[in-house]
Amino acid sequence: MALDCKHVWREISNYIDGDLDPSVLASMEKHLAHCRHCAAILDSTRNIVYLIADERTFALPSGFSERLHARLESELENSGPDNGVYSSW
Amino acid sequence: MDGQPLTEAEMISRIVAGERELFHALIKSCERAVFLTAYSVLKSEADAEEVVQEAALKAYKALGSFRGEAKFSTWLVKITLNEARMRLRRSRSESEISLQEFTDDGDSDYTPAVLTDWREIPSEALDRKELREVLQRALDELPEMYREVLISRDVREMNIQETAHLLGISEGMVKTRLFRARLMMQKMLAPELRMQGWKGTKG
Numbered sequence: 561m562a563l564d565c566k567h568v569w570r571e572i573s574n575y576i577d578g579d580l581d582p583s584v585l586a587s588m589e590k591h592l593a594h595c596r597h598c599a600a601i602l603d604s605t606r607n608i609v610y611l612i613a614d615e616r617t618f619a620l621p622s623g624f625s626e627r628l629h630a631r632l633e634s635e636l637e638n639s640g641p642d643n644g645v646y647s648s649w
Numbered sequence: 650m651d652g653q654p655l656t657e658a659e660m661i662s663r664i665v666a667g668e669r670e671l672f673h674a675l676i677k678s679c680e681r682a683v684f685l686t687a688y689s690v691l692k693s694e695a696d697a698e699e700v701v702q703e704a705a706l707k708a709y710k711a712l713g714s715f716r717g718e719a720k721f722s723t724w725l726v727k728i729t730l731n732e733a734r735m736r737l738r739r740s741r742s743e744s745e746i747s748l749q750e751f752t753d754d755g756d757s758d759y760t761p762a763v764l765t766d767w768r769e770i771p772s773e774a775l776d777r778k779e780l781r782e783v784l785q786r787a788l789d790e791l792p793e794m795y796r797e798v799l800i801s802r803d804v805r806e807m808n809i810q811e812t813a814h815l816l817g818i819s820e821g822m823v824k825t826r827l828f829r830a831r832l833m834m835q836k837m838l839a840p841e842l843r844m845q846g847w848k849g850t851k852g
Contacts, residue, residue: 569761573828579809600764604839605831607769608784612803612834616775617784620684621694628680629673631702636669636709 563587568598576606658717665713672712676705679722682805683729686815689800690733692789700736704729727815737793759832762839774847787837795830802827 563571563584568591574580575588592599611617655663657675664671683704687697708715708725715724774780788796801812802823813820 569759569832570828572761573831574824576831577809579824596765597763600767601761601835601839603767603769604764604843605761605835607767608834608838608842609803609831610772611770611775611780612784612788612799613806614772614775615681617781618685618688618800618804620681621698624684624698625677625680627698628676628702628705632673632676632705632709635706636672 563591565591565595565598568592568595569601572598572602572605575602576609657721661712661715661717661721664709669709672709675721676725679725682722682726685800685805686726686729687733689797690730690737690793692796696736697733700733701729704732707732723815730815759829760836761832762836764839764843767839767843770842770847777847780842780845780847783838783841787834790837791830791833795826795833798823798826799830799834803831 568588571580571584571588575585580588592602655671660671660675664675680701683701684697687700687704688694691697691700704725708728715721770780788799791799797816798812801807801815802809807815809820809823812823816823818826
């Protein structure tokens, strides 16, 4: 099965996740070997996925943890857990 | 005490029995997950932080009803997501909500930025604040439904099934939204990142 560029773009995300049927995978690799546009789109997309997965990209705001625990400390002092069900669960 | 670390279930029953200081330890391991979840909806660090605090307090209040069918972190993340969505709905006008809902999952094409080559940006380049900000801004530009999926899958690195369960959508929908979110990110970022020549130097 020959794939055109548009079809390849639709499958790039599944390709990155290793979530493709073997026949689609083979067609895609064949296309990528000959199409520098699609190869560059794949490389750039994969690179961006790696960069956003890095913990440095989305770190907790400075002081987040301290403020959270200070708030818990002050509010937990006045109350205990009860048997109330969380209403949206 | 025999020195063994407490299991999650043991910790929870002791908190419910009155050892409230153990709640801090229970929350500690899920802080990043809950923050990112709230941020994925609200795209404001300050709002996300407030929502996390509220969600943690609600979880504490309701801890007696937690039955341990899911992990505590999964439960807390779900509470956080609900709280964040409620806050977003309150802050938005009705017309904006309906617009957002109508943009969902049509069969429109998502075209990437077309390039002929790509020079890889090494992860050391993330030491540079400008690069982190460029990535964060692009994520903020995504419509909410795509941002939620992208943060779950690519930032929190949850699998497809966990993402579908958290967001209340099908696994097929997770894949569709993820494909579009990733291509939108590529379209926004690739031309910009390509011009910069990011090196691993600090700045």
